[in-house]
Amino acid sequence: MFEKVLIANRGEIAVRVLRACRELGVRTAVVYSAADADSAAVRLADEAVRIGPAPSRRSYLNAAAIVEAARQVGAQAVHPGYGFLSEDADFAEICAENGLTFIGPRPEVMAALGDKSSARVLMSRAGLPLPAGSVEPVPTVDVAVEVAEGIGYPVIVKAAAGGGGRGMTVVWSPADLPRAYAKTRATAQKVFGDDRVYVERYLTDARHVEVQVLCDAHGNGVHLGTRDCSVQRRHQKLIEEAPAPALSVATLDTIAETALRGALEAGFTGAGTLEFLVDAKERFHFLEINCRIQVEHPVTEMITGVDLVHEQLHIAAGTPLRLRQEEIRLHGVAVECRVNAEDPDRDFAPTPGRLERFVPPGGPFTRVDTHGYPGYVIGPHYDSLLAKVAVWAPDRELALNRLERALDEFDVAGTVVRSTIPFARRVLDDAEFRKGRHNTGLVDRLLTTDSPATTPHPPVTAASEPRPSTATDSPTSD
Template sequence: MFEKILIANRGEIALRVARACRELGVRTVAVYSTADADSAVVRFADEAVCIGPPAGRLSYQNPAAIVEAARLTGAEAVHPGYGFLSEDADFAEICADQGLLLIGPRPEVMSALADKATARTLMQSAGLPLLPGSVETVDSPAAAVAVASEIGYPVIIKVAAGGGGRGMTVVRSPAELPRAYARTRADARVIFGDDRVYLERYLAQARHVEVQVLCDGHGNGVHLGTRDCSVQRRHQKLVEEGPAPALSAGTLDAMSSAAVRGALSVGYSGVATFEFLVDEAERFYFMEINSRIQVEHPVTEMITGIDLVHEQLYVASGVPLRLRQDEVQVRGVAVECRVNVEDPDRDFVPTPGRIERFRPPGGPFTRVDTHGYPGYVVGPHYDSLLAKVVVWAPERDLALNRMERALDEFEVAGPGVRTTIPFLRRVLDDAPFRKGRYSTGLVERVLGGPATAARPPAA
């Protein structure tokens, strides 16, 4: 096991990793921008190094500053968390050149899987089913029209280098395609520095289901169950649950086995999330692979009892997998709600400000991953995620009731500060959601429906 790890991230995930390291006796180095000098992880870590001003490209996305911080503090490895540089193969290579290990797959594997078009080709070779569309990238409007004509509308244009829900455009008719194609490529060039795109058939009523995979560097791999992440707004997840509800055991097993097969086919090492779309007939289609820890990883931890960050660290240090597939048992149901500092009544606009009252929920089988505290200032520079509320129960109905109770208890208040808690309550009250029969269109339907009066917080 490592002696010292640098955590190249911020917010709740940085604190989550630091806690896991302390439990394993590993010393930690937090890096922070000037905007995060008073953050919870800076207070918690064994050491902390300022790496730049608030702008992400000058701090958390600045490889030179992070590597120098690791060199100065004697860190042996870098945990990237999620976002920022977590799936940047160039950063992984820079770390390797400097004698540092970036916790995750080998740089060449990360590079191949970060390119969604390449990942599709690799997974097709491993026998995973793909949606009808272009396996390779589509390099001209005429080629895009030809693909769309063959697979039928609606189609979705996806950026090969995209991620985090960005770089996707749905096209519903031939007349829309040339302009949407040009706009998507132009946006991709600006955002990702790579304008390659591919097309897929768009499933309007699909389920978004993930499989959590864990592999070591010795050719071993297991899956740790499924998560349903269909509750999304503009491809950003809001509510996750595991295992995925209202799907047959046969479908879940087949999807999970396919994910492990795909991971081992490319020599993957570490934690990975395989994302699938599932149609109304329970046919599943590979979408992409996330080569990092996921925001929603606590869902898997709650239903399996396995600490994913611990396992990440063991695997990265060269230890073979410490569990076999037959030792992985999924028990009960876990649900996670993301509490963002946003105003749902104003199109989810971020509402930064000072938090004066902060009282997270408690009670049995209730977990809150957060970096918030009374007096914490939510700035305008980064993602608006403040906390993740996760609950577990033996049955889904009780888990949903427990989540409602937890959200009722959660108090966040400050001048101008709003959160997504009222909207999350509306989702939990939605009848199709309660039945476990919902799709990626749920949020738009809830937003278009009549408003539900927000319940006051519990006393």
């Protein structure tokens, strides 16, 4: 095992990784920007290195500064968390060139799987079913039109290098495709530096189901069941649960086994997630693989008893996988709600500000992953995720009731700070969601109703601009 790990991230995931390291007797160092000098991670780590000003491109996305920090503190490995550089194959290669272990797959594997187009080719060869559409990138609008005509509308245009719910446009009619194609390519170039896109059939009544896998460098691998992430807004997940509800055991087993086969055949190592769309007839289609820990990993940990970050560290240190598939047992149901500092009544605009009160819930089988505390200042520079509330229960009904109780207890308040808790309660109260019959259209349906997302509150006194989504999971992806 490593003696010291550098954590190249911020927020709740930095705290999560830090705690896992400490439990294994591994010393920690964290990097931080000028905006995060008073963060929980900086307070808890054995060492902290300031790597730049607030903008992420000059701090958390600054590979050279992070590697120099690792060398400065004598770290043997770098844990990238999620978002930022966690799926950057160039960064993983830079780490290797500087004698640092990148806690994730090998650079060449990450490069192949991080590109949606090449990942689709690899998974297709491994026998995973793909949505109808182009396997290779679509080079011109004329080819895009030809593909769309062949598979039928609606279609979705996706950036090959996309992530975090960005670089995707749904197209409902032929007249809209040329503009959507041009727009998506322009967005992809601006955000990802890569304008390649592909076109696939858009499944309107689909469920978003993903599979957690662990694979070592010795050819061993296990899956840890499924998660449902269908509660999404603009392809960003809001509520996740494990295992995926209202699907047959046969379907769940087949998806999980298929996912593990694909990961092993691609040479994946570490903790990863394969994502699928499942239609009303329980036919499933591969979307992508995420080569990192997911935001929603706690629900898998709660139903399996496996600490995924511990396993990441052991695998990266070269230890053969400590788990066998027959040893993995799924117990009960876990549900997680992301609590974002956003105002649902203002189109989920971020609400940076100082937390005057911050009292997370407690009670039986209730877990809160957060970096918040009273007096903490939520800045305008990063993702708005403030906390994750996850609960476990022997059955889904009790798990949902327990999550409602926990959210009722969560006291988050600040002068201009709002949270997404009231909207999450609307989701939990929805009849179709309670029955497990929901799909990825649930949030849009709720937002088109007349019911307010929150209770009335005084006007916001400070304007806030939407912040860059640099630290989130990627949902249709992630």
